[in-house]
Amino acid sequence: METDNLILRRPRIEDLDDFLAYRNALESMKFQSIASISEDAAVSFLEKQEKIEPETAFGWIMFSIELKSESRMIGEVGIFIPEGGVQGDIGWSLQSRYQGRGHASEASRELLNYAFAVRKLHRLTANCDANNRASVRIMEKLGMRREGHFVKSQKRDGEWIDCYTYAILREEWRA
Numbered sequence: 635m636e637t638d639n640l641i642l643r644r645p646r647i648e649d650l651d652d653f654l655a656y657r658n659a660l661e662s663m664k665f666q667s668i669a670s671i672s673e674d675a676a677v678s679f680l681e682k683q684e685k686i687e688p689e690t691a692f693g694w695i696m697f698s699i700e701l702k703s704e705s706r707m708i709g710e711v712g713i714f715i716p717e718g719g720v721q722g723d724i725g726w727s728l729q730s731r732y733q734g735r736g737h738a739s740e741a742s743r744e745l746l747n748y749a750f751a752v753r754k755l756h757r758l759t760a761n762c763d764a765n766n767r768a769s770v771r772i773m774e775k776l777g778m779r780r781e782g783h784f785v786k787s788q789k790r791d792g793e794w795i796d797c798y799t800y801a802i803l804r805e806e807w808r809a
């Protein structure tokens with residue numbers, strides 16, 4: 635898939651360094667409860683993702699975001715579609731030096747096109763830490779509706795945090 639500045643494509647093993655640059659940047663990933671990943675685990679993850687057939691696959695389907703002007707992977711957008719499901723849960727992450735330039739907004743708009751136009755899904759959700767202002771803004775710009783505010787629902791670094799769930803229906807995206 636292609637936008638003005640980006641290509642969304644299958645991940646490949648050549649993405650390894652760029653993938654690790656954001657996946658293991660724990661300060662940048664502070665709003666997500668994820669542990670760092672080893673290089674071996676990252677290699678097998680990318681190899682598995684490379685083989686996915688995005689028009690029919692289920693599970694986590696990741697797209698590498700390639701910045702056209704630099705021909706390199708700067709981050710990812712992805713969607714989790716449960717086996718046989720017609721709904722999906724979306725997410726995004728960028729290398730910190732490429733953040734704040736509108737790339738995540740541009741990539742996530744295209745992800746919605748994929749989810750609704752290609753996969754014909756009924757509904758998409760996205761979840762985030764209520765303090766993750768950039769993610770909240772992306773969800774709002776995508777036309778998603780805040781459907782849940784879960785107060786002190788996750789514990790991170792010993793503190794309870796609030797989380798939001800946003801959603802959009804296929805007919806809302808079409809309109």
Ligand SMILES: CC(C)(COP(=O)(O)OP(=O)(O)OC[C@H]1O[C@@H](n2cnc3c(N)ncnc32)[C@H](O)[C@@H]1OP(=O)(O)O)[C@@H](O)C(=O)NCCC(=O)NCCS
Nearest residue numbers: 662726727728733734735736737738739762767768769771
């Ligand atoms: C979330 C993330 C992908 C956003 O990437 P990005 O490329 O900086 O996003 P964009 O440049 O498209 O900006 C999105 C919007 O958020 C706004 N924004 C960015 N940082 C912000 C902040 N700290 N506070 C408030 N708004 C912010 C931008 O101004 C923009 O809104 P606008 O178009 O109205 O100006 C990036 O911060 C990231 O990778 N974070 C780490 C991983 C993560 O938290 N992923 C999401 C898990 S739910």
